[in-house]
Amino acid sequence: MRFALLSRLPQRRVLLWQELLSAALDGAPVLLGPPHDTPDPALREKVEVLFVADPPPGSFADWPSVRFVQGLWAGVDGLLADPSLPPEVPLARLKDPAFAGVMAEGVATHVLSLHRQLHRYRAQAALRIWQPLAQPQAAERPVGILGMGELGMAAAGVLASLGFPVMGWSRTGRPVPGVEIHTGEDGLAALLARSQILVNLLPLTDSTAGILDRARLARLPQGACLVNFGRGGHLVLPDLIEALDSGRLDHAVLDVFEPEPLPQESPLWEHGGVTILPHVAAVTDPRSAARIVAANAQRFLAGQEPDGLVRRDLGY
Template identity: 40%
Template sequence: MALLFKVDDARGPAWLSLFRQHAPDIDVRLWPDTGEPSQVRYFAAWQPPQNLHEQFPRLEVIFATSAGVDQFDLGELPEHIKVVRMLDPGIARGIIEYACFAVLSLHRQIPLYLQQQRERQWQLHPLVPATKRRVGVMGLGNLGAAVLESLRPFGFELSGWARSEKDLPGVRCFAGNDRLPAFLAQCDVLICLLPLTDDTRGILNANTFTSMPKGAQLINLGRGGHLIERDLLDALASGQLSHAIVDVLNDEPPAPDHPFWQHPAIWLTPHIGANTSPDSAFNVLLANIRRHQQGQAMLGEIARDQGY
């Protein structure tokens, strides 16, 4: 039984070292050194190559090295191959750090003050109390719930939206498409942490922005496919939105002439919200392999019909 990793050069040796130290019974291989293909039962990657099941005929589980699996072509994979997303606690910590930095920066008007610094302008602006700032999160899975919990101590008025009903302490929860406009109407700051599915693709669009309060702000920590970039530019130009912090794009890296690079109302970061670390993810991955070996359900196994 072998576990094959297809990861970048820096993290591959770290995974190999951890398994050799703590689980020497598992034969770990690093792509492209696949060894005997029929021995590969597990495959771990950000994005697997095409026809993976044909290359490894006894493959049983694909582990995504990410919190989402939208980069996978699930339709290509046979139903018997299980797909498991990464529940690395390090991912949650990274997303929490980024979300808190982004919300607090917008709340304290840091983009405005940085612009004033560039213009050598010394001017104070009224401070809105956190209790008067409404922060909403789209997507109430593990990451969304963790972000909302981390924002609670600041005193923001918190809300969340998901496809199905959720109940989170201190959070006003909305569910379903019928309740989306009501949710958006009370979001001064909107954070997208949705999984990317056919239902959520392009959800950050002109209709969404129009439903938000005038001058609201956007943080996209989901996927580039959630955002209609032209609609964001139009919303910023009209003043419907006042600022956006964007960590993910459809095309990464963006072209040199992409309008986000120099836009005065957009902070753009290179998909740094969170990264899987072998040190923090190892125990989760190993525990799932042991569960599978014992015929138990694995944590993070996706539902094919939902895509997450």
């Protein structure tokens, strides 16, 4: 008994993950942790690999023999915030090309929607106004992407194929074909100044928390739009509302919030300048992800370096 799955997802989703993981591990059993099951302590002590998706806080302490933790999602900020996660145990995030493709599809959907001004036409239709709007070409609408990992590169490729000039900002400044890359604070300022549509795909770390604040939003061109598919902690909500109310920003598409679900009393629900999505920009497909994380776990147990190892100081 070497594997266990920890998750607070609904039971039917957890059971699906359990079935797919076991099949990908050549039939090896996969224990379930609380809240779906509470294995005997003797069994828990045999578990070497934990697969995790939103595990209960503090639950890592119940698995004393764990040698490797594999996330089932691309983001690991929630895991890193759990003090029970042993600092010496390697942690890997999901790296699934299928997930990157889904995220790129989501980014393209909402960039095109903003570019073609569907939010304005919806507002006009609510007032029964029939009024065509001037429509710029895609080549006239620069798009900036914050975060140029697998997700950012996939999104940039799709947007470039649609004719948008694409800029990217990353920690490393690694070149990406067809994308104008920026790095550092000066590079961020330069990218923001030209981004008529800004897409955030950054991981949430100490250095990126609150990165979309009043000062940086003010650097965007007048009437720019924002797509936040990173994390809610990247965005300072009062500063966003101020930018929308002043007309500095035209519209914001928000898929992530802090906390989630978005509280009923949040002013965002009734703000005409905001499109709210319930964290659905890119959803992990267990069918592809289970094969990838199972192979990664087997790679670790065979003494090989697993893919997607997380630098805990950076969150990726």
